[in-house]
Amino acid sequence: MEEDLEMIFDQFRYNFKTKTNDSSAHGWTVLKGYLLLETDRNYKNIDQKVNGSDADGQNIQQFMSESPW
Numbered sequence: 001m002e003e004d005l006e007m008i009f010d011q012f013r014y015n016f017k018t019k020t021n022d023s024s025a026h027g028w029t030v031l032k033g034y035l036l037l038e039t040d041r042n043y044k045n046i047d048q049k050v051n052g053s054d055a056d057g058q059n060i061q062q063f064m065s066e067s068p069w
Helices: 002-010 024-036 043-051 058-066
Strands: none
Touching (some): 002 024, 043 058
């Protein structure tokens, strides 16, 4: 099922790229985190669920608030 979701996401991955930056990995993290977590969906919890307990959510926060898309 995750492979199917990733194939669908790949069709939209280009929307998260600029000439100088590719933030599509953060987009994938947010999408996957929203689907994996049933409650307490905040940037830190999403980041930790997808990327491990050392993740702090700062990159996700910046991606969501400052990306040009």
